[in-house]
Amino acid sequence: MKRRTLIKGIATGLSSLYLSDLYAHSLLASQPIPRMAPGPFLPTWDSLRQYQVPDWFRDAKFGIWAHWGPQCQPERGDWYARGMYQEGSDQYKYHLEKYGHPSKFGFKDVINEWKAENWNPEELVTLYKKAGAKYFMAMANHHDNFDLFPSKYHNWNSTKLGPKKDIIGGWAKAAKEQDLPFGVTVHASHAWTWYEVAQRSDKSGPYAGVPYDGKLTKADGSNKWWNGYDPQQLYAQNHALSKDSLNDGSMGGYWDWGNGASIPDKAYCDSFLNRTIELINKYGPELVYFDDNVLPLLQVSDAGLKIAAHFYNTSVKKHGKLQAALFGKMLNEQQRKCMIWDIERGQSNQIEPLPWQTDTCIGGWHYDRRLFDNKGYKSAKTVVHTLADVVSKNGNLLLNVPVRGDGSIDSEERAVVEQVADWMKINSEAIYSTRPWKTFxxxxxxxxxxxxxxxxxxxxxxxxxxxxxxxxxxxxxxxxxxxxxxxxxxxxxxxxxxxxxxxxxxxxxxxxxxxxxxxxxxxxxxxxxxxxxxxxxxxxxxxxxxxxx
CATH class of the missing domain: 2.60.40.1180 (Golgi alpha-mannosidase II)
Structure with missing residues (x-):
C-alpha cells in the first residue's frame, strides 16, 4: 500500500460545520462519529501556532504519572506485550514458565488475568499530592492497544475485559477530589507495527513453526473466554510485515512510519482518532501526552492534527481561554510553538526559551518486580536533583511511579515518594512558580x-x-x-x-x-x-x- 500524503492545510475560514463532517469513517459503523469541537484552532500547523503555554503549567513544575495497564500484570518490565513474542528474550522465557507458549496463551490472555484487585486511586493520588505533585497523569492506552476507559469504538477495553473497571474514570475522580489538573497519556498509535512480533512462530524447539496468536480472528473464539471479541481489533495484524520486521531492534526505526514500516489503513487511523476524541470529550483532561514523534500518525494521516485542534478548542470552550497542555517528542523549533516539547528520560543542557517537560520514572515504565527485589529504584535524592536541574532550565518534571498489576505500589516506591514529600515540604518555595535565572x-x-x-x-x-x-x-x-x-x-x-x-x-x-x-x-x-x-x-x-x- 502506498504511503498517503499528509493533509497539510485547511483553508482559513473553513466552517466548524465542515470541520465536524471531516470524519467519514468509523470502525464500528453503528456508533456515531465524535464531532470536532469548533473554535479558534484549525488542524494545521499555522493555526496551532496560536498556542501559548498556560501559566498554571509553568508554575506547577512537578507532576506524577501512573503508567499502568495490563503489561504490569506479569511484573516483568516494559514492553512485555512485545517481548513475550520475541523468542529467546527474557520476557519470552518468563512467559513460557508463567503462562505457557504464546501460541496458546497470548497477550490477550494476559489481559484476561489482569484484575487490578487492590487498586485504590484515591489513596495513591492523595499520596502523590502530598509528595508535591501539582498535576497527575494516567495512561489511557499503551502500544498494546488496550483502552483503559469504556470506548464505544474499541471493544478491547478495561470495562469489558480484564479488571472490568473504568481505570481512567477512577483516576480522574481521584485527581478531582485532590484538586489536581488531570492528564491522559496516549500511546496506541504504534500497535500496527509494534505487535508484528505476534505474527511470528518459534524457529526451534517443540513449537517450531507453530504461529503465535497474533493472526487469530473473531471466528477462532468459539468456546473460548474471548468468544465474540475480535483479536484483530487488539493486535491489528491483518497486514504484511514491515521491512526488516524480524529484526527485534527495528521498531525504533518505524516510530515515524519510515524505514519500510507497514503503513496503517484508514480504518486503523480512524479508530485511533475516534477513540482519542472520545477520551478527551469524556474526561476533559487538562493535559494530553502523545508517545509519538511530534503527533500520532503524522506522516500517514491528519488524525494527530485534528486531535490537537479539538483538544485546544475544547479547553477554550471550557475555560474561556486556552488552559491545555499538549506534549510531543522530537519537535522542531516551529512545532515547539504549537505544543510542549517532551524529553523522555533526559534533560536539556541549557535554559530553553519555551517551557518543556522531562518524563522519567523511578524504575521501568511498566512494573518490574526485580527492581523491588534488588532495590533498584531511583533514590529520592536522584529525583530531587533531576527536579532541580529541569526547573532551572525552564522545564517541568513528570515522574512515573510504577504500579503493580494488582493496582498497588510497593514499599520501596512508597518510601521514595514519602522522602520526596519530606523534601518538598521544606523546599518547594524554590520550585513552584519560579522562573530561570540568567544562568541555570x-x-x-x-x-x-x-x-x-x-x-x-x-x-x-x-x-x-x-x-x-x-x-x-x-x-x-x-x-x-x-x-x-x-x-x-x-x-x-x-x-x-x-x-x-x-x-x-x-x-x-x-x-x-x-x-x-x-x-x-x-x-x-x-x-x-x-x-x-x-x-x-x-x-x-x-x-x-x-x-x-
Missing part, C-alpha cells in the same frame, strides 16, 4: 553533560552531582540556589555571585528550613557559612536577596 547553574557536572539522543535518553550519563553543583531559580526579586550536596567544610561558594559577574550586592541569605546565615561576597563568589546539619540530605536551598535577578 554552576559546578563540575556541567563539564560532563551528554547530548540528547533521539527522544532524550541522556539521563544519568553525565558526572553525578556533588556539593559544588548548584541550580538556580528565581521568584520576583528572590534568587534560590539549590545546592546538590553537603560540603565537608560547611561552606558553600557560589561563583556566579562574584561582584565581577554583575551579581549585585547580596543583602540577605537564609536556608529554607533553617535560620539566617552568615555570608561574605568576595571576588571568588558568595561564601555562605552553613549550620552543622542540613534540613534534608537530598539537597538544600539558599534563599538569597539583593542579587540581580
Amino acid at each position: 547553574g554552576e559546578g563540575p557536572a556541567i563539564q560532563s553533560v551528554v547530548a540528547l539522543s533521539a527522544q532524550g535518553f541522556n539521563e544519568g550519563k553525565g558526572k553525578p552531582f556533588e556539593a559544588g553543583d548548584i541550580r538556580f531559580t528565581t521568584k520576583g526579586k528572590t534568587l534560590y540556589a539549590i545546592v546538590l550536596g553537603w560540603p565537608s567544610d560547611k561552606v558553600t561558594l557560589i561563583k556566579s555571585l562574584a561582584p565581577d559577574n554583575q551579581a549585585g550586592n547580596v543583602s540577605h541569605v537564609s536556608m529554607l528550613g533553617n535560620d539566617r546565615l552568615n555570608f561574605e561576597q568576595t571576588s571568588e563568589g558568595l561564601k555562605v557559612q552553613l549550620p552543622d546539619q542540613p534540613p534534608r540530605k537530598e539537597a538544600f536551598v539558599l534563599k538569597i536577596e539583593g542579587a540581580i535577578v
Whole structure:
C-alpha cells in the first residue's frame, strides 16, 4: 500500500460545520462519529501556532504519572506485550514458565488475568499530592492497544475485559477530589507495527513453526473466554510485515512510519482518532501526552492534527481561554510553538526559551518486580536533583511511579515518594512558580553533560552531582540556589555571585528550613557559612536577596 500524503492545510475560514463532517469513517459503523469541537484552532500547523503555554503549567513544575495497564500484570518490565513474542528474550522465557507458549496463551490472555484487585486511586493520588505533585497523569492506552476507559469504538477495553473497571474514570475522580489538573497519556498509535512480533512462530524447539496468536480472528473464539471479541481489533495484524520486521531492534526505526514500516489503513487511523476524541470529550483532561514523534500518525494521516485542534478548542470552550497542555517528542523549533516539547528520560543542557517537560520514572515504565527485589529504584535524592536541574532550565518534571498489576505500589516506591514529600515540604518555595535565572547553574557536572539522543535518553550519563553543583531559580526579586550536596567544610561558594559577574550586592541569605546565615561576597563568589546539619540530605536551598535577578 502506498504511503498517503499528509493533509497539510485547511483553508482559513473553513466552517466548524465542515470541520465536524471531516470524519467519514468509523470502525464500528453503528456508533456515531465524535464531532470536532469548533473554535479558534484549525488542524494545521499555522493555526496551532496560536498556542501559548498556560501559566498554571509553568508554575506547577512537578507532576506524577501512573503508567499502568495490563503489561504490569506479569511484573516483568516494559514492553512485555512485545517481548513475550520475541523468542529467546527474557520476557519470552518468563512467559513460557508463567503462562505457557504464546501460541496458546497470548497477550490477550494476559489481559484476561489482569484484575487490578487492590487498586485504590484515591489513596495513591492523595499520596502523590502530598509528595508535591501539582498535576497527575494516567495512561489511557499503551502500544498494546488496550483502552483503559469504556470506548464505544474499541471493544478491547478495561470495562469489558480484564479488571472490568473504568481505570481512567477512577483516576480522574481521584485527581478531582485532590484538586489536581488531570492528564491522559496516549500511546496506541504504534500497535500496527509494534505487535508484528505476534505474527511470528518459534524457529526451534517443540513449537517450531507453530504461529503465535497474533493472526487469530473473531471466528477462532468459539468456546473460548474471548468468544465474540475480535483479536484483530487488539493486535491489528491483518497486514504484511514491515521491512526488516524480524529484526527485534527495528521498531525504533518505524516510530515515524519510515524505514519500510507497514503503513496503517484508514480504518486503523480512524479508530485511533475516534477513540482519542472520545477520551478527551469524556474526561476533559487538562493535559494530553502523545508517545509519538511530534503527533500520532503524522506522516500517514491528519488524525494527530485534528486531535490537537479539538483538544485546544475544547479547553477554550471550557475555560474561556486556552488552559491545555499538549506534549510531543522530537519537535522542531516551529512545532515547539504549537505544543510542549517532551524529553523522555533526559534533560536539556541549557535554559530553553519555551517551557518543556522531562518524563522519567523511578524504575521501568511498566512494573518490574526485580527492581523491588534488588532495590533498584531511583533514590529520592536522584529525583530531587533531576527536579532541580529541569526547573532551572525552564522545564517541568513528570515522574512515573510504577504500579503493580494488582493496582498497588510497593514499599520501596512508597518510601521514595514519602522522602520526596519530606523534601518538598521544606523546599518547594524554590520550585513552584519560579522562573530561570540568567544562568541555570554552576559546578563540575556541567563539564560532563551528554547530548540528547533521539527522544532524550541522556539521563544519568553525565558526572553525578556533588556539593559544588548548584541550580538556580528565581521568584520576583528572590534568587534560590539549590545546592546538590553537603560540603565537608560547611561552606558553600557560589561563583556566579562574584561582584565581577554583575551579581549585585547580596543583602540577605537564609536556608529554607533553617535560620539566617552568615555570608561574605568576595571576588571568588558568595561564601555562605552553613549550620552543622542540613534540613534534608537530598539537597538544600539558599534563599538569597539583593542579587540581580
